[in-house]
Amino acid sequence: MSGHEHRYTVALKWTGNTGAGTASYRAYERAHELSVEGKPVIPGSSDPAFRGDPKRWNPEELLVASLSACHKLWYLHLCSAAGVVVTDYVDAAEGVMAEEADGGGHFTRVVLRPRVTIAAGCDREKAHALHHEAHAKCFIANSVNFPVTHEPTTLVETART
Incomplete structure (x- = not known):
């Protein structure tokens, strides 16, 4: 490996012990908190399909969000370097996870749908x-074992007179 190595430390604290610990599958909540020093805490849980709290982030959503954010950050950098002025960027990212009969599962794909407005x-x-180059450089997309595709829409602001 060439270049620099970066480390990311995240603390996770389970907050779902309702008094009986994990005495049974229904005896505990899946609630937890993710934290990094000096940053807001992220309330987490499992997907509601697995007894999670729908008001909290689940790991699957965080993975899709990480892919979306990484693509956006690279894209904005590349546009800036290429003289393309981006004035708005929104994404409607979607991940698909297949659950196996044994309860395990894996992501089969993530589709990013950035809607970009340029000057x-x-x-x-x-x-x-x-977008192609941003995808090729995205650290997170390069770290997963399923396809991450993008279906971008590019809008141009109308000239003001």
């Missing part, structure tokens, strides 16, 4: 094409 006069084709 009038910018090269729309270049802006659209930079």
